[in-house]
Every structure is written in C-alpha cells, then in structure tokens.
Amino acid sequence: MTPFRTGVALSLLAFSACAIGKSGKDLAIATIPGGAQATVVSRGGAIAGELVAVRDDGVVLSAQKQLSFFPFASLGGLTIGQMKGDYKLAAGERPSREKLDRLRLVSHFPQGLTPEVERRLLAQLGQTAIVTVQ
Amino acid sequence: MTTMKEPKVRLLYPATLAAACIGLLACVIQSPAIRPVNLQKPPAVVQSPVKAHLTDGSTVVYPGGVTLNGKFLNGSGLRYPLGSGTGSQATSITLDSVVGMEAYDRRVNVAASVAATTAAGALTALATVGAFVAIFGSCPTFYADSAGVELLQGEGFSYSVAPLLEQRDVDRLRLTPTKDGRLTLNVRNEALETHYINHIEIIEATHDQEESIFPDQRGRAVAVSKIAPSHSIRNRAGEDISRAVRAADEVVFSSNSTTRQNATEADLDDWIDLVVPVPPGADSIAVIMDMRNSLLNTVLLYDYILGAPGIKSLDFLGKDLENISGAVEMAKWYSSHMGMRVSVLDGSTWRQIARIGDSGPIAFHQVALMVPAVRSSGSNVRVRLSFVADDWRIDAIRTSASWRRPPTRVIPAARVAMGDPGQNKAALASVVDSDEGYLITSPGQSFRVEFEAGVQASPARTFMLASQGYYTEWVRGSWIKAASGEKFVPSNATLLKAMRQWRVKQDDMERHFYSSRIAAR
DSSP states (O other): OOHHHHHHHHHHHTTTTOEESOOGGGSGGGSSSSOOEEEEEETTEEEEEEEEEEETTEEEEEETTEEEEEEGGGOOOEEETTOOGGGOBOTTOOOOHHHHHHHHHTSSOTTOOOHHHHHHHHHHHTOSSOEEOO | OEEEEOOOOOOSSHHHHHHTTGGGOOOEEEEEEEEEOOSSSOOSEEOSOEEEEETTSOEEEETTOEEEETTEEEEEEEEEOTTOSOOEEEEEEEGGGEEEEEEEEEEEOHHHHHHHHHHTTTTTHHHHHOOOOOOOSOOOEEEEEETTEEEEEEEOSTTOOSGGGOEEEEEEOOOOOOTTSEEEEEEEOOSSEEEEEEEEEEEEEEEOTTOEEEEBTTSOEEEEESOEEOSEEEETTOOBOTTTTSSSSSOOBOOOHHHHHHOBTTBOEEEEEEEEEOOTTOOEEEEEEEEEEOSHHHHIIIIIIIITTGGGHHHHHHTGGGSHHHHHHHHHHHHHHSSEEEEEEETTEEEEEEEEOOOOSSSOEEEEEEEEOOEEETTEEEEEEEEETTOEEEEEEEEESEEEOOOEEEEEEEEEEOSSGGGHHHHHHHHSSSSSEEEEEOTTOEEEEEEEOOOOOSSEEEEEEEEEEEEEEOOOHHHHHTOOOOOOOOSHHHHHHHHHHHHHHHHHHHHHHHHOSOOOO
16 A cells, blocks of 8 residues: 555544535525525626526526526536536526526525516515526 | 446456455445435435435435435435525424435445455455356346247346446357347346346357357357267266256256255255366366256345344345445355355365356356366366256256357347337447446346347357346345344355255245246336
8 A cells, every 4th residue: 555545544534433524404595495606707807696497498586686597508617506517507508408407496485486486586585577697 | 228437447357346345354445426305216325424405495414314204304404594504403394395415435446455455465355256246136037039938048148236236247149140140138137136237249250160159157258079978977975867967858957865864064066076087288178058046045035134124124235235344254155055066076075166156046058168178087177066056957968079159240239129119229328338327127128139249151160148237136025024133144044045945945935935026018
C-alpha cells in the first residue's frame, strides 16, 4: 500500500460507519415550505429567488417581491442552490423531460400552480399577472 | 412496466462488498436524492423528510418522515399556509387533501462506498470471503423460441434481493440465430417480485465444431473439448454417484438423506469428491457442471428472513439491505455458507480455490469451473465440491484438461418490444448499458429483446447471456399473518432450522413452487 493509500485508509478508519456527502435531509428545502433558491441569468443580468414552479416552457420565480416567468428560450442559464450539475441549465438549453421533472421536485409547487393558487399568490404580491422576463 | 433512473449500482466484483463487512467499518458515499411519493400506492412508512402539498396551496413539512395510517398521514409536521413562513402543528392530514408529496432521501454511490469501506480496514477479508453472490428468491426468466415452443434459457441475477446486491450473471444459451441473423429472447417476470433490469447483452464466442462453450466461475467464456466423465466421483457418505451425474438427463444428484439428517449447527455440509486424471503439462482442468439450486434457499427466505419477522421484513428489505453495513453483514454470512465451494487436495490439505454463487431454483445452469491441476497422487487431481446439504440439484459433472479461451464479442440489445410499443425506445435505452437506467417489471409482465448477431456459417458460434440487475420480493399477506415476529439473525442455527423445515415440506413446496410461477403476458 502506498503512503497515500495508507493515509486514506487511516483517515477513513476515523470515519467508521461514516456518511460522506450530503443526504436529502441536509438540503435546506427539506425542512422549509418553499422551493429551492434559484439563480437565473436573463438579459437584465442574474436574478436570485425562490423557484416557485417549473413549466414545460420555463420557470416561475419569486424574486424581488415579484412573481416572474423566465422562458427557457431566452434564459441565459439557471443554477439551483446546493444542487449539482443535474439541476443546471445552460444558456438556451431546452431541458429534457427528466430534467424538468427533477427541477419540479425542488420547486415550491412540484405539481404546478393551479389557477386559484396562482391568483392568491399574485394577490399577496400585489400583482395581477405573472411578469414574463425575456 | 416502467423505466426509471436510479442510483448507479454496479457490483461486478461483489467480493469487495463482502469484504467490507469485516469490522463493519461502513463508509457511505452519498448524495441528495429527491423522489416523488406515489400517492396511488403510498408506502406505509417514509423515514426521510417529506413535504406534502395540499389542495389549498399550503405545505406540510415532516422533517422526521410520515406514516400512512388508513387515509391519514401521521407524523410530526408543520403546516405552512400559502405565502407564509410561519407553520403550525399538523399531526394528521387526510390523504384526500394532498396533491403531491416528495421525500428527501439519499443516493448511495455503492462503488465508492465499498472502496472507502474496504480501505477502512477490511482488505484482509478479500481472500477469505470469496465471491459473494446475492441472496435468495427467484429472478427474471429468459426464454427463446424453438420451433414455436418457448424454451427456458436461463434466469438472471438470481437472489439479488436489494439494490446493494445487484449482480451480473452469465448464462449459456441454447439457441441459434434466425436466417437473417437475429436472436430474440422473451424476458418474463413469473414471480411475486419487482424486477429492476439494468443491462442485458449477448456474448458471442466463436469456436471449432468439436468444442463446447461454457461460462467459467467468473463469467468468462471457455472453449472445452474432450469432455469425459470423472474417473471417480463420490458423495460425502462415500457412495458412487457417477450414474446420477454422468450426463444431463433425467437423473439428478441430490444430497443423501443420511447426510441431511446428520447436519448439525457445527457441520451443515455435504460434499462431492472427484478424482480427475490429468495429462502431463496441463496446468488446470475444467470441471463442467450442469446444476440448479433446490428450494432450500427459498425456504430460508420465505420462512425465516421474510416470513418470521412478518411486517418487520419490510424494514429488512427497505432499510437493512439498503444500508451498506446491513448488506455486507448479510453478504458475509451468506457467502461463507451458501453457494458451492471448490477445493483441491494440496498435499494433505484441502485448499479452497473458488466459490460459485447460487444460480437459482428454476433453470439448470452450466458452468465450467477452472481448477488448478494440483496433483496429489500420481497424475490425479482431487477436487472437492462442498455445499450446505441439499442446496443443489446436479444433473451432470464432467471434466476436461483440454480447454482454451475463445475469441468473443459483445452483441448489444438492438430492439425491445414491450406490451405498449410507446415504451420500446425508453426500454431499450434502459437495458442497453450498465448504467443508471433500469427497466422495471411487475409480476406477470414480459418483454422481448432482440439482438443482431449477423449471419456467419463458420466457425461455430455459441451465445451467452449477460444480465445485470436486482429484484425486490413482495412480502405476502400470509407471511404477515403467520409471522412469529422473530427477527432474522444470520446464523448456523437458523440455517439448520431452514434445512429441517425444507425436509418436511419439500414435496409440497416443489409441487407448489413450480406450478405457481405467474404466467407472463
């Protein structure tokens, strides 16, 4: 065994019955009612907010006290806090069905916004409609 | 039948996993996994954090998981109204008000976990534990059409009853391609199990007409010629069993009743001793076996591992075996008892040189055990095959010192035909590679998988099927009703109880098991 491997083995001994890496319960969204923190890049720059819902053609974010829709077609990128590349979108990327499902599961409303829930959310924010950001 | 993506679980060297159990220094390499909870068939208990989304837009967070009690979700939860960050206690929620739930679980990187665990002090176990092949039950069955009749060709990844026990099996096929070079297999789920099929491929070996191809104990192709019965072959009681194992026919070896009755906690084994004359210069011999398991394993699983604990067996399958240390503990015990251990007489000592795993109770499995030609008396090699008494049904044992490694090529799956053609493409993608994609089948389901073997007149070709995956056993209502509540403890005492139980119920069980396989559609 090389010294490096010996070192690794010895350090692992200190981690008997250890767990390396995060589990789902370590994610912030596991214990809060809202969706994950998302950062989108649009023409106006990067915007961070709560991922409220994921539609087939874009994402709905609650950011800067406003409910906004960011179409994938004009998105300069999307990242999700605490999550790795599986949850990232590159500029102009059309997410696969699988990736859409994955993103939905970290949003506030994985099942989507019903008209009633959308209406009440907008009312809370003083909006009449979701703002589309190109 | 569905396809899904699951954590990559690949155990091509399961001994590594078994080795990891020494000292139980389990290091789990994990990453977050967020899974939707199926509201149509919700699990009874979810132990990881869960979020439930209600019809009124509010969200209930259960950091410690939930229990489904009839139509109610019970747990220590906080209910947050729409748009509010302040929650109130919500201990019981009616399932009718829930539109969606997700669980915050973990995804285990098995290969990395095993590597880490092994590094943490278990390296010495590698030599002693031997090849681990997983545990119990039944498995997917593979059939091929022969003149309008479907013939059983093999059973895949037998006894891999949990994701951590996923394994790869290699079975010799008895089929020839169609005139245009196609091979078609019908894959069936004929038991009360859910099968998770990761990978299916064909391995083609080309060889001379007088050679026969078999997988060896590691699944590699061996071309064998000049196959002959063993010079002498006797069971533990000293009886000559050469007639029973001379050829693959109707006469099958099973353990002598006296040996079965004499089994004790300290000595559970039967064995078969072979004397094989070996020509000068030969450095190893092939012992060619045609065999399947008895239902002893199945008794152990049904009556003791899952049956006796009853409802608690759900914990065993869902929690203990999803846990590295739980799985390796079971693996260590299993690999030291079950399967078949192959030894050669080296001087005056039997030296174990291989272990082969159980191959399942349905299809006879052919394997060429490659054994070093250690001469113990003159030009003879003495080989001992040891196993728990009555664990095996052996149709043929023959030997040869004339063998070679033939050229092989892999033929990937070209097409999959599901009951619903709309699933064909996704199903093919799930089984074509050993990756994170699984094709999932339920009892009674089947599909066809097709391979392009091409047209070739000579040399001769033999095909082997490699399949990789795992399955989960359905816990029967009758097990829960009849449960003693006794937790399964891997031990010789439990195995001896299973052997005695097996002896009592053998006739009934064989009749019932082989007639109750669920007809696939």
